[in-house]
Amino acid sequence: MKVLQLCHKPPQPSVDGGCIAINNITKGFIENGVDVKVLTISTKKHPFDKKHYSDDYHSATNIESVFVDTKINLVDAFSSLITSDSYNISRFFSTDFDILLRKTLEANVYDIIHLESLFMTPYAHTIRRFSTAKIVLRSHNLEYMIWQRLSVAPANPAKKVYLKILAQQLKKYETNVFSSIDGIASISSSDQNKYIQLGCKKPMVTIPFGISLKAYNSEYQLRNNLVNELRLFHIGAMDWKPNMEGVSWFIEEVWPSVLKENPDLELHIAGRAMPNWLIEKEVPGMINHTEVESALDFMLSNDIMIVPLLSAGGMRVKIIEGMALGRVIISTTIGAEGIDYKDGENILIANNSKEFNDKLSWLKANPEKLYEIGQNGKKLVETYYNNQRITEKLLSFYDKVLGK
Numbered sequence: 001m002k003v004l005q006l007c008h009k010p011p012q013p014s015v016d017g018g019c020i021a022i023n024n025i026t027k028g029f030i031e032n033g034v035d036v037k038v039l040t041i042s043t044k045k046h047p048f049d050k051k052h053y054s055d056d057y058h059s060a061t062n063i064e065s066v067f068v069d070t071k072i073n074l075v076d077a078f079s080s081l082i083t084s085d086s087y088n089i090s091r092f093f094s095t096d097f098d099i100l101l102r103k104t105l106e107a108n109v110y111d112i113i114h115l116e117s118l119f120m121t122p123y124a125h126t127i128r129r130f131s132t133a134k135i136v137l138r139s140h141n142l143e144y145m146i147w148q149r150l151s152v153a154p155a156n157p158a159k160k161v162y163l164k165i166l167a168q169q170l171k172k173y174e175t176n177v178f179s180s181i182d183g184i185a186s187i188s189s190s191d192q193n194k195y196i197q198l199g200c201k202k203p204m205v206t207i208p209f210g211i212s213l214k215a216y217n218s219e220y221q222l223r224n225n226l227v228n229e230l231r232l233f234h235i236g237a238m239d240w241k242p243n244m245e246g247v248s249w250f251i252e253e254v255w256p257s258v259l260k261e262n263p264d265l266e267l268h269i270a271g272r273a274m275p276n277w278l279i280e281k282e283v284p285g286m287i288n289h290t291e292v293e294s295a296l297d298f299m300l301s302n303d304i305m306i307v308p309l310l311s312a313g314g315m316r317v318k319i320i321e322g323m324a325l326g327r328v329i330i331s332t333t334i335g336a337e338g339i340d341y342k343d344g345e346n347i348l349i350a351n352n353s354k355e356f357n358d359k360l361s362w363l364k365a366n367p368e369k370l371y372e373i374g375q376n377g378k379k380l381v382e383t384y385y386n387n388q389r390i391t392e393k394l395l396s397f398y399d400k401v402l403g404k
Contacts, residue, residue: 008119009046017317028391068094093122105130124180134182149311188338210387216324233302239273250308307335323377346376
């Protein structure tokens with residue numbers, strides 16, 4: 001099978017969940033003998049650099065990139081409010097990338113064009129003109145839902161209205177895009193159900209985020225058996241609005257009461273693009289590591305992952321990674337969306353300060369649960385989020401779309 005994978009950001013380095021998810025799909029293709037070619041957009045936020053890719057990767061994918069300036073232009077952003085165009089999507093369209101895509105399609109015959117996220121769908125028209133390949137959208141989120149949820153919080157009425165308009169535009173775009181694709185590989189069953197509710201009749205399959213288990217071969221051990229010195233941690237890119245919103249809420253609304261009840265706890269936060277105000281903010285019991293060299297080492301050096309998301313969509317890659325490392329996860333319901341979890345068995349769900357306090361107090365009173373829940377989470381990942389099995393499922397879906 002010959003596949004062209006179009007990416008809205010480079011697969012490497014693995015600086016956020018989206019990059020990790022894209023890269024693992026590519027690795028799955030390579031390991032399963034798929035003839036894959038990768039074209040990626042490079043941006044200021046996610047620049048492409050050849051040094052991050054091995055010779056074997058280059059040889060297998062012949063990866064090429066084009067720089068696209070996706071920086072938000074206020075004039076264009078506000079103009080889109082009048083034209084009803086989704087500026088969130090249109091800023092990813094580039095004439096230079098379109099030319100590279102056209103040349104690639106003219107020189108090769110592909111079975112499947114794999115679009116990584118909604119942001120690559122503006123290129124569907126060019127694909128239809130220069131290829132007979134089937135187009136499959138690999139949906140990372142329902143983008144409109146993120147903005148819809150973000151629109152609830154702002155106290156500023158103008159900002160609230162603006163975010164609602166963005167959400168409405170995205171919802172209209174996501175609905176209209178059905179006609180330009182041949183199938184959807186959604187990242188969660190809940191997202192797939194929402195596509196059905198939006199009226200999508202195209203073939204669909206749930207393809208969650210998958211990992212190579214050998215890279216996460218670790219078991220949780222209580223550091224020095226000091227249950228009273230547990231370390232909570234959060235890691236995530238802070239230029240993603242839901243992360244920033246969630247961490248701000250946790251620090252302001254949850255952490256003070258948690259620390260009052262559990263004064264020996266520590267909160268460690270890390271992530272790229274950490275804003276200056278959060279770096280400079282003095283919060284009792286909180287240590288800000290900003291961007292860390294190794295996310296896995298950071299997770300291994302701490303005990304309990306918190307995922308305090310109030311607005312998001314899709315599936316949280318970091319939860320799967322934390323589970324694979326045997327860490328206990330305490331997440332909001334929204335944060336854990338898309339994962340086939342059981343509260344109290346392989347994850348703990350908390351949606352307010354009281355629930356976070358209750359879960360932490362329970363863990364301190366029952367330290368054996370740190371290991372038990374961590375191991376149950378690890379088993380969940382081994383069963384449902386094994387990258388090899390997920391890739392096989394995706395390739396089987398491609399066959400279905402191709403009518404085989």
